[in-house]
Amino acid sequence: MIKVHREICAYCGCCVSVCPDGALELVDAYLDIDMNACKDCGICVRVCPLGALEAKK
Amino acid sequence: MKREYDVLVVGGGPAGAFAAKTFAEKGYTVLLTEKRPAIGAPVRCAEGVGKTLMHEFLKPEDSWVxxxxxxxxxxxxxxxxxxxxxxxxxxxxxYVLNRKVFDRDLVWMAAGAGADVQVKTRAVSPIMEKGEVKGAILNQGGSTYEIRAGLTIAADGVESKFSRWCGVDTTVPFxxxxxxxxxxxxxxxxxxxxxxxxxxxxxxxxxxxxxxxxxxxxxxxxxxxxxxxxxxxxxxxxxxxxxxxxxxxxxxxxxxxxxxxxVCQPLSCTVANNLMIVGDAARVSDPLTGGGIYAALYTGQLAGDVGSKALENGDTSSHALMPYDSTWRSSYLGKALERNYQIKEVFIKMNDEDLNAIIHSVSKMNLTDFNTLNLIKSIISANPKIAIKLGKAGLKSFIDSF
The missing domain is CATH 3.30.9.10 (D-Amino Acid Oxidase, subunit A, domain 2)
Structure with missing residues (x-):
């Protein structure tokens, strides 16, 4: 699963655009993750410009 | 409260604002929704735009520049x-713009032309009937309601979800x-x-x-x-x-x-039944420079022009909206995107030695008519090594064809 470090996230939506499963959504000033849709591919974790996302086993 | 419009625009950036403005000017009822509490903030842009490109659409106000x-x-x-x-x-x-001021003024122009505007209002899903988009379900300040529209414009930016919900895959390869x-x-x-x-x-x-x-x-x-x-x-x-x-x-x-x-190629199709996709959501930012303001204004206005004709004729099927897609693809914008995508593919593979060689050689040239294409052509003619690389990628003839 993906954890959002909200104190790091600048809610830019970069991760949302690359999610192949449509599991992320930028709702105004926070990121919403649909854990049922997320397949733990880790792409969002890699592209985040600030390192706000973490893959958690 | 009005629940039915000719046009619903999802997203209040430059593409959405320009689409809303164009439809409103032609006399259609328009609702523009922006999920954020303020238009233009937070900024997500380096704010640069070409002068001549911008002048195609707008005479810049001092406050924007x-x-x-x-x-x-x-x-x-x-x-x-x-x-x-x-x-x-x-x-x-x-120009380097003040996007916070610029974006807000564009939405004001849309409002001035007659469009309704709602902020802190998010499209949470499209209304789909028989595989066709009929508007969207909006959430405004915690309450959810339907807005029905003959035509919906997805202008929801790089993090676009609306088109995906309508069945168009907008995923950017990482x-x-x-x-x-x-x-x-x-x-x-x-x-x-x-x-x-x-x-x-x-x-x-x-x-x-x-x-x-x-x-x-x-x-x-x-x-x-x-x-x-x-x-x-x-x-x-x-x-x-x-x-x-x-x-x-x-x-x-x-x-x-x-x-x-x-910096991928644009969506393979930017229309569906009752739906048009504009700006960053259509993946029309420049793959080489990353610039997206011109493309947003261009596609926003074009969607307004083509969409208005479709509404006038009472046919907003993907077939009737297709001239939007084919027009931008064959325009200056479409050709520049295609060319710059190919150049970008070569650029990202260059090592520092290649980059040094190119920049040194181009600096010795006298570029009188400066634009990206002339720059690229000069680079190729001065750098046999690069020309070979482009040739191997099948690109040299492609670039020469422009």
């Missing part, structure tokens, strides 16, 4: 600077997202009328560092790198911090801006 750019510097990995001074050749360069971090800095010693572009695999792999002035001693200083080059300790913000520590140790950061820019 933070700086007028007369010169661009391209700095090679070895530190050599190539200066491009098109002013001397009689052509113009660009090697084709340019992941970016930028500081708005003050107290830095810069040329207020020149943009700087630094290239090199040590400072910005698969991208570049930019300094876009916004006044005396003020600038957007940012870095974009390829999504596949980003890793812990070497993320855009890390590259940016290293660049700033080295070049502007005494500068002060008054804003942190993060963002993603798609």
């Amino acid at each position: 933070a700086a007028e750019i007369e010169k661009a510097n391209i700095i090679a990995p070895d530190g050599f600077t190539m200066e491009l001074e098109p002013e001397k050749a009689g052509s113009e360069v660009g 090697r084709e997202i340019e992941t970016c971090a930028q500081y708005l800095m003050t107290g830095i010693d810069i040329d207020p009328n020149a943009t700087d572009f630094f290239v090199g695999n040590l400072i910005a792999p698969g991208g570049y560092v930019w300094i876009f002035p916004k006044g005396d001693k003020i600038a957007n200083v940012g870095v974009g790198i390829g999504g596949d080059r980003s890793k812990p300790g070497n993320r855009p913000v890390d590259y940016l911090n290293r660049f700033v520590a080295k070049n502007f140790p005494n500068g002060k950061t008054i804003e942190l801006i993060a963002g993603g820019v798609s």
Whole structure:
């Protein structure tokens, strides 16, 4: 699963655009993750410009 | 409260605002929704735009323009600077905008033309009937309601979800997202009328560092790198911090801006039944420069023109809307996107030695008619090695054909 470090996230939506499963959504000033849709591919974790996302086993 | 409109525009950036303005001017009822509480904030942009491109649509207000750019510097990995001074050749360069003011004024123009505007209002899903989009379910301040529309415009930016919900895959391949971090800095010693572009695999792999002035001693200083080059300790913000520590140790950061820019090819189709996709959501930002303002204005206005005709004829099927897709693809914009995509594919694979060689050779040329295409053609003619690489990729004849 993906954890959002909200104190790091600048809610830019970069991760949302690359999610192949449509599991992320930028709702105004926070990121919403649909854990049922997320397949733990880790792409969002890699592209985040600030390192706000973490893959958690 | 009105629940039915001719046109629903999802997203209040430049593309959405221009679409809404165009439809409203033609007498259609329009609702523009923006999920954020304010139009234009937070900024996710380096704010540069070409002068001549912008003048196609708008006469810039003083309040939009933070700086007028007369010169661009391209700095090679070895530190050599190539200066491009098109002013001397009689052509113009660009503006660095205040997007917070610019975006807001565009939405005001749409409102002035008659469009309704709602902020802090998010489209949570399309209304789908028999496989066709019939508007959207909106959430405004916690309450949910339906807005029905004959035509819906997806202008929801790089993080676009609306089109995906309607069945159009908008996923950006992760090697084709340019992941970016930028500081708005003050107290830095810069040329207020020149943009700087630094290239090199040590400072910005698969991208570049930019300094876009916004006044005396003020600038957007940012870095974009390829999504596949980003890793812990070497993320855009890390590259940016290293660049700033080295070049502007005494500068002060008054804003942190993060963002993603798609540098992939545009969506394979930007219309569906009762749906048009515009701006960054259509993946029409420039794959080489990352610029997206011109493409947003162009596609927004074109969607308004083509969509209005479709509404007038009572047929908003994908077939009736297709002239929007085919027109932008065959336009200056569509051709530039195609060409710059191919060039980008070569650029991101270059090592620092290639980059140094190119920049040194081009600096010796006298580029009288400056534009990206002429620059590229000059690079190719002066660099047999690069020409061979392009030839191997099947690109040389492609570029020569322009």
